[in-house]
Amino acid sequence: MTFSLADLALPIVQAPMAGGPSTVELAAAVCEAGGLGMVAGAGLSAQRLGEEIVLLRAATTAPFGVNLFSAPSPAVAPEVVEHYAASLAGEEGPLGEPRHDDDELHEKLALMVELRPPVVSFTFGCPHEPTVDRLRASGCAVWVTVTTPREAVYAAGVGADALIVQGVEAGGHRGSFDDVEPGDIGLLALLQLVAARTDLPLIAAGGIVTGRAIAGVLAAGASAAQLGTALMRTPEAGTPAEHRELMAEGMRPTGLTRAYSGRTARGIVNRFQQSHADAPSAYPQVNHLTAPLRAAARAAGDAEAFNLWAGQAYPLASDRPAGELVTELANEARERLSEVAKMVEKPR
Amino acid sequence: MTFSLADLALPIVQAPMAGGPSTVELAAAVCEAGGLGMVAGAGLSAQRLGEEIVLLRAATTAPFGVNLFSAPSPAVAPEVVEHYAASLAGEEGPLGEPRHDDDELHEKLALMVELRPPVVSFTFGCPHEPTVDRLRASGCAVWVTVTTPREAVYAAGVGADALIVQGVEAGGHRGSFDDVEPGDIGLLALLQLVAARTDLPLIAAGGIVTGRAIAGVLAAGASAAQLGTALMRTPEAGTPAEHRELMAEGMRPTGLTRAYSGRTARGIVNRFQQSHADAPSAYPQVNHLTAPLRAAARAAGDAEAFNLWAGQAYPLASDRPAGELVTELANEARERLSEVAKMVEKPR
Numbered sequence: 001m002t003f004s005l006a007d008l009a010l011p012i013v014q015a016p017m018a019g020g021p022s023t024v025e026l027a028a029a030v031c032e033a034g035g036l037g038m039v040a041g042a043g044l045s046a047q048r049l050g051e052e053i054v055l056l057r058a059a060t061t062a063p064f065g066v067n068l069f070s071a072p073s074p075a076v077a078p079e080v081v082e083h084y085a086a087s088l089a090g091e092e093g094p095l096g097e098p099r100h101d102d103d104e105l106h107e108k109l110a111l112m113v114e115l116r117p118p119v120v121s122f123t124f125g126c127p128h129e130p131t132v133d134r135l136r137a138s139g140c141a142v143w144v145t146v147t148t149p150r151e152a153v154y155a156a157g158v159g160a161d162a163l164i165v166q167g168v169e170a171g172g173h174r175g176s177f178d179d180v181e182p183g184d185i186g187l188l189a190l191l192q193l194v195a196a197r198t199d200l201p202l203i204a205a206g207g208i209v210t211g212r213a214i215a216g217v218l219a220a221g222a223s224a225a226q227l228g229t230a231l232m233r234t235p236e237a238g239t240p241a242e243h244r245e246l247m248a249e250g251m252r253p254t255g256l257t258r259a260y261s262g263r264t265a266r267g268i269v270n271r272f273q274q275s276h277a278d279a280p281s282a283y284p285q286v287n288h289l290t291a292p293l294r295a296a297a298r299a300a301g302d303a304e305a306f307n308l309w310a311g312q313a314y315p316l317a318s319d320r321p322a323g324e325l326v327t328e329l330a331n332e333a334r335e336r337l338s339e340v341a342k343m344v345e346k347p348r
Numbered sequence: 349m350t351f352s353l354a355d356l357a358l359p360i361v362q363a364p365m366a367g368g369p370s371t372v373e374l375a376a377a378v379c380e381a382g383g384l385g386m387v388a389g390a391g392l393s394a395q396r397l398g399e400e401i402v403l404l405r406a407a408t409t410a411p412f413g414v415n416l417f418s419a420p421s422p423a424v425a426p427e428v429v430e431h432y433a434a435s436l437a438g439e440e441g442p443l444g445e446p447r448h449d450d451d452e453l454h455e456k457l458a459l460m461v462e463l464r465p466p467v468v469s470f471t472f473g474c475p476h477e478p479t480v481d482r483l484r485a486s487g488c489a490v491w492v493t494v495t496t497p498r499e500a501v502y503a504a505g506v507g508a509d510a511l512i513v514q515g516v517e518a519g520g521h522r523g524s525f526d527d528v529e530p531g532d533i534g535l536l537a538l539l540q541l542v543a544a545r546t547d548l549p550l551i552a553a554g555g556i557v558t559g560r561a562i563a564g565v566l567a568a569g570a571s572a573a574q575l576g577t578a579l580m581r582t583p584e585a586g587t588p589a590e591h592r593e594l595m596a597e598g599m600r601p602t603g604l605t606r607a608y609s610g611r612t613a614r615g616i617v618n619r620f621q622q623s624h625a626d627a628p629s630a631y632p633q634v635n636h637l638t639a640p641l642r643a644a645a646r647a648a649g650d651a652e653a654f655n656l657w658a659g660q661a662y663p664l665a666s667d668r669p670a671g672e673l674v675t676e677l678a679n680e681a682r683e684r685l686s687e688v689a690k691m692v693e694k695p696r
Contacts, residue, residue, distance in 0.1 A: 149663075168516070169534035186517035186534035188564055189555030189660035194663055207537030212569045216536055219566030219688050308560065312537035315497075316544055334692045340567050341689035343360065344682045 002161065003063050003118035003141040005201050005223045009034030010330040013164075013203050013212070016040035016067030017172060017237075024052050024084070026236040026314020028059035029322035034330070036119065036224075037062070042069040046107035053115050058161075063118035065143070068108055068209035069126030073148025073178060075100035076282045081240040081262075084280055085289055091272070091305065093296035114140045119166060121145065123175040124263070124283075128157045136161070143203065145175030147183025152194040160274030162201040164226055165194050169207025171229040171254070171311035173265040179281045182256070182264035188220055195221045219337065229311035230329070234322040242303035243268075250315025260294065260307040268314065271304035275302065350509065351466035351489040353549050353571045358380030358678040360562070361512075361551050363576030364388035364415030364469065365585075372400050376407035376586040377670035380677070384467065384572075385410070390417040394455035401463050407551070411466035413491070416456055418473030421526060423448035424630045429610075432628055434458060439620070439653065441644035446633035461486045461593070469493065469512060471523040472611070472631075477506045484509070493523030495531025500542040510549040512574055513542050517555025519577040519659035521613040529610035529631045530604070536537065536568055543569045557661040559680020567685065577659035578677070582670040590606050590651035591616075598663025608642065608655040610634025616662065619652035620645075653677055 005011070011150050012035035016022060019040075022333070026039030039056060041049045056064055081098045088095060094294045112120050112135055120135050121143035126136075135160070144155035145164040152163055154177070167187025174182040185193070187206040194202060204217035205226035212255055214225040232239045233247055246252065255269045260275035263283035267273060279286060297305035318325050353359070360383035364370055367388075375385030382499035387404060389397045397414070404412055436443060438690045442607045454499050460468050460483055468483050469491035475483075480490050482509070493512040499512055502525070515535025521528040533541070535554040542550060552572035554566035562573040578589045581595055594600065603617045607624035611631035613620060627634060645653035666673055 102470065154451055167534055167536070169537040184662050186515050186555055188515070188535050188538070188561055189517040189557075191564070192555070192558045192561050192661045192664055195560070207534055207540070209537075210540045212543070213536055213540050216539070216564045216568030218692065219560065219567035219685055221560045221684075313540045316540055319427050336569075337567055337685065337689040341685040344566065344685055 001137060002136065004243050005162065005198055007205070008036055008224065009070045010326060011218060011224040012036070012326050012330055013065070013204060013226040014038040014231060015226045016042070016123070017228050017232070018042040018088040021232050021237045023236060024055045024059065024257070025321055026231060026234065027056050027064055029236050030058040030231070030326055031062035033065050033323040033326040035326050038121070039064065039066045041066045041108055041116070042103055042123070046104045046111050050111050051114065053117060065119030065121050066112065066117045067123060068105065068119045069103050070122050070127060072100065072124070072284055073331045075285065076266050076280065080280045081282050081285045081289065082279055083257045084282070084286060087276065087278070088293065094292045096288045096291040098289040100285055103284065112140055116140060119143055123173065125177045126151070126155045126158055129291050132159045146194065147174055147176045147190070148181070148185065149193040150198050151183070153197050153284050156198040156200055161201065161204060162223070163194065163198070164203045164205050165190050165222070167206030169312040170205055171266050171314065172309040173263055175259065176264070179283060187217070188322060190221045191217065191222060194256045198340065207311045207313045209311070209316040211329045212336050213313070214329055214333035215340070216336055229314045230317050231325070232310070233317045233319040233320055234325060235319070236322045240298050240306070241302050243308050244319070246303055246308060246313050247310060247317055248319070254310055254314065258286065260287070260290050264308060265307070266311065268308035268310045270308055272306070350484065350487060353510065353551070356384055356413060356572065357680070358674060359566060359572040359676055360384070360674050361413070361574040362386040362579060363553060363574045364471070365389070365576050365580070366390040369580050369585045369587045371584060371586045372403045372407065374579060374582065374670055375404050375412055376417045376680045377584050378579070378674055379408040379410035379412050381671040383674045383676040384471070385412045387412065387414045387465070389414045389456055390451055390471070391475055394452045394459050397456055398459050398463065401465060413467030414460065414465045415455065415467050415469045417451050418470050418475060419450050419453055420448065420472070420632055421523050423633065424628065428628045429630050429633045429637065432630070432634060435624065435626070436638070436641065439641050442640045444636045444639040446637040448633055451632065460488055464488060467491055471521065472645060473525045474499070474503045480507045493553070494542065495522055495524045495538070496529070496533065497541040497545050499525050499531070501545050504546040504548055510547065510551060510571070511542065511546070512551045512553050513538050513570070515554030517660040518553055519614050519662065520657040521609065521611055524612070527611045527631060535565070539565065539568045539570060555659045555661045557659070557664040560684050561661070562677055562681035563684040563688070566681065578665050579670055579673070580658070581665045581667040582665070582673060584670045588646050588654070590649050591656050592667070593652055594656060595658060595662050595665055596667070602658055602660055602662065606634065608635070608638050612656070613657060614659065616656035616658045618656055620654070
């Protein structure tokens, strides 16, 4: 039996947060609490991904998901990336080689067929129908991240089992198929537009940090809420200390930027993000280009020079243990729904 | 007794849609159905506003609101507007005089004190405390439109009775205090952030077009949903035919623009909006400047040259009569909340 959202005790899915915040410990904690933990399969080798899946299975028997990035768009002209690289000359640290690769996608897909995680979710594009068929034949449910109604219709057409509907509020990368149109629709509007075009189960993502917001997306038609930013301050997450501190302060706005990766992403505004507002759409080349800069800034504790991914409601994120937090948020959502259903029932 | 949202039969407020869509007939239909109809007090004379209030009171005994624009920011340098005017030289029709005025705000406030509508809502800024006190002493509830948590805290501080929380999904003008920071937060994220800073009743606005979205914002903590775009295709609305047609087609994206008014607003993307992406922040001068252009384009039925305000979920707007529609949406919201409360109650 392919995994269904109805199999979860809690209507909560962990967002994949590649590049640091996601850990096996975090996924295990979400799984053990009754939500769906997620292994962020991007940005690490297929071998390491396989190890993380084995480690997660050793930590929990509950279902979980693995997120992969779809194949990137064709490479832009090298001059575009060279021009951006030149503009980074004043930054501390060496630049990386701006290579265009597919993040070992084929090896990772083969690994999915072999290891059969209950869910494989995709970001940055939709897998082709044969890939979807192959994964489903292996017993994996296939989820696709969408940011527009058009992407939703396309993903439904290739046989996706569910759609992750990502509103513009979301922290980290826009999951859009094409970064030229990164999708700027607010979550509540997008949920309505997508639900009008497909009957697939929808997982709502973007700016959901409280039990009330979980209640909100469920009432608006989602089958579950995907939480990323909400979990970034938990002790199980691999979020850097300086990043956690700025989240806790909650004073700065977030903004969309291509400065770090060459793909549109939302982060807490800092110096690097502001200084390089002219970054081109060139993923993954820019991502590789800035990788050593980001690593150096993280090592130095300089929060002005590495990516501070966060969704728009980040000031409300809690630092409680992940399992406790997920349980509590689900309880709050349940209580709120019961309360509001009674409130509107009573004749005024 | 000052008006309270609990006095409404339905948790629905009509959005003020100055400049055409709002009519006395629309407000009366929403009021009669049990929602809160709204008179759009901006862009018409104080005398005409008084007449509309009298006409609405003749049509319904139910409570209603009046929306006013707060005092504008100081005028920008004339060269800024002259430069923009020069860029409009290729457009069909004469340009208007780019005057800086306050839309008869003082006369309109005096009218409110005299006519005592149950609710006076403000957009484009927060009234000063003495103004709030004067209105409240006259029996008007004072509502303030906010687009950031900071604006919400400020409005609570001057004694607002409720806050209209406007997400970035919303059609028409951003209700921000200052157009230099037009507020880009998605509705669901903003509701959470504002609720964390104030206990005032919240009216959720932006991209709410279906019963499920109403259910969503109520579950997320709002006391009511404010609907604008959802009502623009109703027969009672004054929306131009070409505007209605493009809404019904639902094919084009919306985008934020200052091209028509000099203040950030969301509309269905058309030629004028795309051609004048460099419009300055200069309200109301640019609004007066383009007024004859917009009127000429409307008269000629040229939907590429007048403002097509619409929220991000506009393709789902219905053309049913407003009273019927509002009743149906409220019923759908009620049913959905009851359904989802049961769904999460049952142990999985």
